[in-house]
Amino acid sequence: MKSYLLVPKESIETRALVGVRGTTRGERQLQRSTALRFTGAERAPEALQQLGLRSATLPGARPSISEPSGGKRRKGKGKGNAAQVAASPIPGPVHEMTGSETGSYRYMPLIGATMAHFYSDKAERAARGELARDFEFIPDVVPLSFPGPVSGETGPRNRGMASLAEREWPGESGVPLAHAQGIRGAGVMLGILDTGIDADHPEHASKVVQFRYVSLFPNSPHTPARDVRGFDPGGHGTHVAGIAAGVHHGVAPEVDLYVASVIESETILTSLGRVAAGMDWLLHQFSRPENSTRPAVVNMSLGFPVQCPRGISEADYLLNLRALQTMLRRLLDSNVLPVVAAGNSGPNTVGYPAGFPEALAIGAVDFDRKVASFSASGVVGKRAVPDVMGYGVNIYSSSERRCNNQAFYERMSGTSMAAPYVAGIAALYRCRAPDLTALEVKDLILANAVKLKRSSVHRTGKGLAVYR
């Protein structure tokens, strides 16, 4: 795939016109008197669409613009030196993938440029033939990096598309074997409750991702939950989804993804109300007539803090736990396997929902099968947590693209990463044997786990979850 930024060759300065920039869809109208206007820039998305590229342009109305006072099209009703032109739709709203596209593009009207991704040389040649006379094709090959130290168990943040050659799930995991046998998760539904997903990331762009954004105030009529194109301002959910279901690096690349964004990226906190709304949406999706008999798995890399937070009474704490446990029970009753992260607070600490017997609680090991120091473990009543371990140290997966549509990958550590690995393993088992119930799949994972060396401080459950 080759990526280019298409910019009109004409000088920006000479074409800049005074105007008003804003959005007619959102609540805000940004009034600017010096916004730029790039005449002719729209020709690029129109031509690319005709050439068969898929539009990834954000939906919405084209910003209102102003025409100069001396413009020929001025209607004369406006006051001052500018006349408002009615907002009109941006050409080519987001389209779903059909598999026959020759590439994709995103038109960015505010800067008058179009980012184009060509899947073949032929598509690129066709586009150049159509547009090269008026547009500069600027290659998008500049490597990006973030300033600041990278320390601890974090790896290189950006290794671009070259990383696709590395498929790092070890042979012992059974993932390469499953893929070689054609077992890649097809037919299985995977639900993820997290910060969201970057649906245009190369790991996810080729599949249809059902996505719901549950706002900070899910009950408010002003911010209702919305089904929109998947986005992820934080990157955590994209990383989690990439581990379980990324088309290049994922454990089960052919699962159908259902992602509910329920967590604020900045605070990494969410409320039980949002989780409940996201879970309800998942259950609704999984219970649709066309899905109601399909196997399903839900990944939750979130939980309540180990300690009852300050300012919360014991009664409230218990009610919240009861609500969360009710959700897990409903999943099991619906034949959906809940896979949850055990937590990152180390040994002798167990949070919820990992502490519930309904959950398949996951701890973290590295690729040398050493238990991660942060991996939570302990005992709740008679239940030992975690149930099983997954790879959760320096895991390489997709992250959100932060500029220029460049594909980003990074390494992250945590039981948040171990849980989607095991969710992917569960999806492989459910793909191979769709008639097994969720509990039978859970038992299968526990029975096939690879025993780990005894740790003096950590519990490791049945061992490392693998596919056999």
Next chain:
Amino acid sequence: MSRKQNGSGKDSSMYLRAVPSVRALPGRGADEGTTSEWIDVMVMPRDGSAPRGRASREPARSRAAVYQDGLAETARFRDDLLRWLEAHKLLGAVRSVSEPGGSLPMLTLRCAPRVLDQLRRAPEFEAGATMPLELHS
């Protein structure tokens, strides 16, 4: 409507500390009377109506049937709660309620603290403030 704060005592006073627009109780410092006007509350049917125990090894019913039952149960629960709020003249103190159409036996309210105080006394409901969850990353 009266603002009764003497019910279950300790819990409700805790919320008042965090709610600025609610008049502070006598003896409370003036600086403690200011934060958010609304609180998020989770309401469930009183424990005992929901089935307990480990899920059966084999799902006895189809997922669609479980979902339909859940929808009906939640619709009934929602009606009960709204009727109860209306009967107790608390609808004006509720800013928003979970959207209808859910299948889980729980509803979240954004409401004034006194609604929670009243709900805690109701024998048919179990209510409490919602807690934050965090990512395990």
